[in-house]
Amino acid sequence: MKFNDVFVVDDDKIFHFIIKKLLVHNNINVTPKFFENGLQAIEGIKTKLNKGENPPDLILLDINMPILDGWQFLEEFKAIKDKLSKEIIIYIVSSSDDSTDKNKAKNYQSEVKNYYLKPMTADDLKEIFSN
Amino acid sequence: MxxxxxxxxxxxxxxxxxxxxxxxxxxxxxxxxxxxxxxxxxxxxxxxxxxxxxxxxxxxxxxxxxxxxxxxxxxxxxxxxxxxxxxxxxxxxxxxxxxxxxxxxxxxxxxxxxxxxxxxxxxxxxxxxxxxxxxTVEKQLEVDLKVSEQRFQFAMEASIKGVWDLNLKTNKVFYSSQSMKMLELEENDVVDFHQKWDDRIHPDDINDYQKEFELHINNQTPYYENVKRMLTKSGKYKWILSRGKVIERDLNGNPLRIIGTHTDITQQKEEEKALKKTLEIINEQNSRLLNFAHIVSHNLNSHTSNFKMLLDLVEEENDQNSIAEIFQYLRTSSNALHQTIEHLKELVDINNNMSLKKEKLNLDSYLNKVLAILGEEINSNKVKIYKKIPKDYSIPFNPSYLESILLNFTTNAIKYSHPDRIPEIYYDLEKENDKFVLKIKDNGLGIDLDRHGEKLFGMYKTFHNNPDARGIGLFITKNQIESMGGKVEVESKKNIGTTFKIFFNNEI
CATH class of the missing domain: 3.30.450.20 (PAS domain)
Incomplete structure (x- = not known):
């Protein structure tokens, strides 16, 4: 398995449930950690660093979230990126098909690998985990 | 002889x-x-x-x-x-x-x-x-002069422009009856001191006027042109366009005499203003429409994608417990969608009601009413209220909107109060640039405006880890204020407090 340690950052708890189910249905054997906003996720990464643990392998990141949204998370992430022992693959998974959001994602090319539009399908998930 | x-x-x-x-x-x-x-x-x-x-x-x-x-x-x-x-x-x-x-x-x-x-x-x-x-020659000259004088007199009277003729040595000016009429003064040609006319210029326009005048007097501009507000006899201001040119200079090039015209462009200015206002409204409406399209697409998308994903799951699921769980989430999504649609409908109503009936409302008594409604909450949180609203101040506003706005800002101030302090809320009415502003200041948690400033009044945006936060209140409040022709601004410092400024539009 390519990704063992996965973060799902989304304020929608239904989406958390869906991801869990999709992983099981597609025989992808990972137990992701769920965060409801960007701040929680950033703190999750920092906690790992402080404990001397490895950062997550993969982050599925929503854009519209309270407190720290996806973009703000990416800004915070940029600041601590150099301290990480390895690269983290980040995918944006959002229901926003707004062109401003899609264009904005291009500003984060060195952080974000791809932009997936919700609804997320089993094929999307397989693609992410097989790449 | x-x-x-x-x-x-x-x-x-x-x-x-x-x-x-x-x-x-x-x-x-x-x-x-x-x-x-x-x-x-x-x-x-x-x-x-x-x-x-x-x-x-x-x-x-x-x-x-x-x-x-x-x-x-x-x-x-x-x-x-x-x-x-x-x-x-x-x-x-x-x-x-x-x-x-x-x-x-x-x-x-x-x-x-x-x-x-x-x-x-x-x-x-x-x-x-x-x-x-x-x-014969003298007679002809006399007749010609008379004709030309009559013609000039008629032109001055028939023209909507006034004529002025300034002698820079004596500082005395000739003003034609039309110039006098513009300022609602006696309709005669007069010769008067320059200063007396200048005293009627709007204080905000004096600097520009003096600058333009000096430029031409010093030969730096080919002619003098200036638009300014002038006080009329009845105490109103009129927009006057003044144009002139030095027609006589001495051997050293110093100006001796300058002649020009006055034109009353008040109506033109007012039409310009009205046009600008209309344009602002159209732009505002356009951006609201665009914003609304975004809100609709975004908020509906998130629900419909949940439906799609949950339905995909249920098709593949055999376990009855899991199926029941999925249905439970479908129900939750359906309720959320319903609520979103309700909110969108509310938003459409507010924006549709740009011409909603306004009434003269006493701000102080509406605030008292809202504070009474929130009495229990204020007491249980030991909130201190400081109020400085003139008892006789009224604003043209929709009653239910005013109540909703005051309620929202007050509940927000209580909800996001600082845990280490006794909550304080200050209500002050001030005047900023001729507009009345209601300032609602608290000593609460404050908002990091550098981070959240842009999104503060957005739909479904919350900024604190507060379980009650739904992120709809400020959004609706902002829309209600704007639909009444007002606007809202915020100042805030994290851990110090927040001040909301509500600018009222006094036009009915």
Whole structure:
């Protein structure tokens, strides 16, 4: 398995449930950690660093979230990126098909690998985990 | 010059050849005229110059009845007038002067002026000795000047523009009646001190006006042009466009005189303002529409994608417990969608009701009402309320919106109070740039505006880890304020507090 340690950052708890189910249905054997906003996720990464643990392998990141949204998370992430022992693959998974959001994602090319539009399908998930 | 001589008759009587010859040959038109009390006019003498100038033929000169000849040449109106003027001469008058027109064969119509010495003889006859001169050119100039003056006067009166003429040596200005009319002053042309007019300029426009004026006076601009507000007699301001140009400078190039016009462009300015306002409304509506399209697409998308994903899952699921769980989430999604649609509907209603009825509402009593509704919450959180709203201040607003707005800001202030402090809320009414502003200040958690400033009034945006936060209140509140023609601004510092400023629109 390519990704063992996965973060799902989304304020929608239904989406958390869906991801869990999709992983099981597609025989992808990972137990992701769920965060409801960007701040929680950033703190999750920092906690790992402080404990001397490895950062997550993969982050599925929503854009519209309270407190720290996806973009703000990416800004915070940029600041601590150099301290990480390895690269983290980040995918944006959002229901926003707004062109401003899609264009904005291009500003984060060195952080974000791809932009997936919700609804997320089993094929999307397989693609992410097989790449 | 004739008057310096002895009377011509004496010369004739003495048969003084020398004087007779001299007078006959003078280039001036010399004449002698007698007028009897019975009304008979006789030319007793005229020199060669008269014969030549009036183009008299030999026959006419020889003719005994030369008076008839003149009568034919002089304009009939003027001949009658001449007789009247002669009749009016009395014993004490020693001078006679008369202007008349004559129609001459080749010269055409000419104006003449006769000046004579008057002698009252013993035989009830008046004898006039003098000369005539052709004053046609002067007359024409006089007529031309009069016509042009009348034309100018008419132009000034008919024009909507006022005319001013400033003498920079004396600092006195001529203002035409139109300029005076613009300021609702007495409609006469006047000459007045420059300063008196300047005193009526709106204080905010004085600097620009002085700058423009100086620039032209110093020859840095080809003409002077300035738009300013001027105080009228009734105390209103009018927009006046003033244009002018220096028309006279001394040898050193210093300006002596500047002439210009005034135009009342108040109506144009007001139309401009109205147009600008309309444009603002259209732009505002457009951006609201765009914003609304985003909100709809985004918020509905998140629900429909949940439906799709949950339905995908349920198709593949065999375990009854899992299926039940999925259905539970479908129900949750359905409720959320329903609520979102309710919110969107509310938003559409607010934006549709841009012309919603406004009433004059007493701000203080509405605030008291809201504080009473929240009484229990205020007491249980030990919130201190500080209120400085004038009791008599009213605003045109929709009643339910005003209540909702005050309720929302107050509940927010309580909800996001700082755990280490006793919550305080200050309500102040202030004036900023001619607009009334309600400031609602708290000492609560504060918001990091650098982070959240742009999204603060967005839909479904929350910024604190508060379980009650739904992120709809500020969004609706902002829309309600804007639909009433107002606006809202925020100042905040994390851990210090937040101030919301609500700008009211006093137009109904």
């Amino acid at each position: 004739i008057n310096n001589f002895s009377p011509i008759r004496e010369i004739n009587q003495r048969d003084n050849y020398f004087f007779k010859k001299m007078i006959s040959n003078l280039p001036d038109l010399v004449f002698q005229l007698s007028y009897s009390s019975s009304g008979i006019l006789t030319f007793t003498f005229f020199n060669k110059a008269v014969i030549n100038y009036f183009e008299l033929t030999k026959e006419q000169v020889r003719n005994f009845n030369i008076t008839t000849v003149f009568r034919e040449k002089i304009h009939p109106d003027d001949f009658d007038a001449m007789l009247i003027s002669l009749q009016k001469l009395n014993q004490n008058q020693s001078n006679w002067s008369f202007e008349f027109r004559a129609i001459l064969p080749s010269k055409g119509l000419r104006w003449f002026k006769a000046v004579a010495n008057v002698e009252h003889s013993d035989f009830d006859t008046i004898l006039m000795t003098g000369r005539m001169s052709d004053i």
